[in-house]
Amino acid sequence: MGEGTDMGNEFEGRWTRYYIYAGAAFFSFFVLLPLYVLIIIALGAPNQTVAAYYPALLPTKFTLSNFINAFRGTGILLESAFLKSLETAFIVAVIAILLGYHAAFGLSKLPFKISSLIIGVLFFSTMIPSITIAIPISETFLRLGLYDSSLGLALAQELLVLPLTIFILSGTLDAVPKQLEQQARVDGASFIRALYQVIFPLAVPGIVSAFLLSWLMSWDEFTFAIILSPVHPTLPILIYLDASARGNVLTAASFSLLVTIPVIVLTIILSKFIRAGYLTSGITG
Amino acid sequence: MTKWRDSWTAYLMILPAVIYVLYLAFYPAVDAVYQSFYALHGGLTLYNYDFVNSIFGKSPIYNTFVVTASALALQFAVALILASLLSKPFKGRAAFSALFLIPFGVATIVTGVIFHNIFSTYGGYANSFLRVIGMHPVNWTGSYITSLFVLILADSWKNTPIVTLILLAGMTSISPNLYNQAMVDGAGIFQRFFRITLPNLKGFIAIALMIRGISEFNIFAMALLLYPYQLLTTMTYSLYDTVNAHPAYAGGTILLAFVLIFAAIIMTYRGKYGRGY
Structure with missing residues (x-):
């Protein structure tokens, strides 16, 4: 459509614009x-x-007392929940990049049939409901001493994040010109050196967005958190407890705003990077 | 020689991720199914399923279907409109795209808390608004239909952005020439939508259905806060007990079965129609 070339088109174009802005x-x-x-x-x-x-x-009257009361009432709980969420999200994102980058690179070297089979297995894993596996995982973690720990929770949340990270990084690596790596190999660089010194710098934008997305997903995650870490909860669980069992609606709202502000900033930063291709590449192959 | 070694290195690099997923997703899933057929003391049995059925009946299954279907319908309807808007060039499009993405970043539980406050029967903003326009307040959690409405509204607010993103990717992949040709032939806006946009979007719709449908079956945090009836997830959670996890395994297995059946249906649909791109 774009710019109209005759009167009729011009007219229709203007009306379409009005509808677009109204919508x-x-x-x-x-x-x-x-x-x-x-x-x-x-x-x-x-x-x-x-x-x-x-x-x-x-409303006409505003106050900071809700925040002050929320902090005063649950200061230590909030601090430990905040740290736990932060720590867990960080571990999730780091593991996602470590495992995901190597897996994506390996996949790019394999024949299409084998790589799509592996991607199929990864995609299938994302279909398994969290609550179905959270319960057996909680039993295993109780045995291993990982129950209620940040590391344990991170290892479980990783399941939601890892396939997505691999899809994103596969997309990123596909965009890196093949000649660059071949040139490096011709110049005598090993497979490993090509991976870290030639490809890595070029993949940084994809790695950053995968890192932020993983971080975000862990920061928001609820199902694994409530089953695997109920004693020392993360922020979403703390908010849930305040909003439901404890009935501290104001505390829940204050914490919610606190959780939401960094996430909205992140989302707006990410909006340039989040493309549907990331979500769909795993299925379209 | 190097080629042979390279491919082994490639496998070695993928191995950790694959082992990880097999050990922490597939193994527990198989374990849950297996354990659901065992009781605390005794061998192979359907006792857990009978137990779950005697407490909850079939309503969690029915509710899960209703919630999934209605949430998907709302999200796809809105996302189709939003994606059509964003697929047209206009000033400020980037700003609107960023704005429409914001709910994607808001935590599920935060969305739940917000909608809980909007739709409280006492002291809720929805009822405040109804009073301002001169209507009677509604007991939102009091009936099946209104609770369903609140839940799918909250869920759709948070999740429509993902559907929009995927459908938008589909729409931008359709050649503008098709539309120009159709306009020359005198096709109106609705004809263009049903004859060109929808058929070309089928593959992308299948993908979005897959991603959203599976999460919709798993709707949990919001349902705990907003929905007074049982879904398969909240039922499984209420059965969860570290001393005797077997009934919860039965709940989890029923949920898993429905997710897999849904996925198989979508895959078949995609196999039929989704080859176009």
Whole structure:
């Protein structure tokens, strides 16, 4: 479509643009509305939000006391949950890159039939419901002393992240010109040196986005966290407990805002890198 | 010689990832299925399934189907519109794409907490809004239909961005010439959508269905917060007990079976229609 060449097309183009902006505005409203509700609960005066029978749609009084009370009430719990989430997400992302980079490189060297078989196995693993395997894993971890530890939780969450990381990095490695590696080999570089010194620098953008995506997925993860680490919970589990069993809605909202801010920043950074190709490459081969 | 050694190095590099997945995903899954046929004291039995059935009946299975189907319908309808919007060139498209992606990053549990506050029967924002426009408040968790509505709304808010991304990738892969030709032939916007966009999207729709459908069967955190009825996941979780995990294994096995059947259906569909790209 683009720029119209005659009057009729010009007219239609303008109307199409109006519809596009109207639609975009409409959906933006629904995307932002829940975030607005989160912000006013976390920052509004309680008598206008959770303590009101009909909370104000446009509150007028704002306060930081919800945050201060949330921290004062559960300071140590929050700190340990925050550290646990941070630590777990970091381990998940590091393992994902370590295993994923090598696996993606290895896959790029194998004949198509074998590599697609292996990718099929990896993809199949992502279909297995977390809750189905979390229970046997919890029994194994109890035996191994990994139950309730950051490392154990990270090892389980890795299952959700690793196949995706391999798909992303396979896509990245495919984009690296084949001649570069061949040239390095001709110049006498070994397989291993080609891997770390020639290819790695070129794959950095893909590695960074895979790292951030893995980090993000672990930061959000709930099912494994609640089964494998219930005693020393991660942030999502802490929020769940505050919102449900403990009934501290304000604390839950404050923590939710705290969890959400870094993640929104990350998502906007990632929006340049997240492409559907990452999600679909595993299936399209 | 070097070629032979290279391919062994390649296998060695893949091995850790494959062993990892086999040991921590496939083995526990097989173990869960196996254990579900054993009771705490005694041999091969269907006792766990009878037990689960006697407590919960068939309703968790039915509820899981209803939630999955309605959430997928809502997400695909909205994502098709959003992807069509974003596939057109207009000023500010990049900004809108980033904005529409935001819910993807918001944690599932945070989404649950937000929608819990919006749809509380007492002190919820939805009822506040209804009062402002002069309507009666609704007891959102009081009926099957309204609880379903709240759950799929929350779930779709969070997950539509992924569907949009995939469908958008599909739409940008369709040649603009097809549309130009259709316009020359006088096809209207709806005709173009049903005759060109949808048929060319089939493969991508299958992929999005696969990814979302499987997660939809696994909807858990949000259901714990928002949905007063049992799904297969929340049922399995409520059966979970470290002393006797066998009934929970039965729940997990039923869930696994449904996910695999769903995946097989989508794969068949993709095999039929999805070769076009």
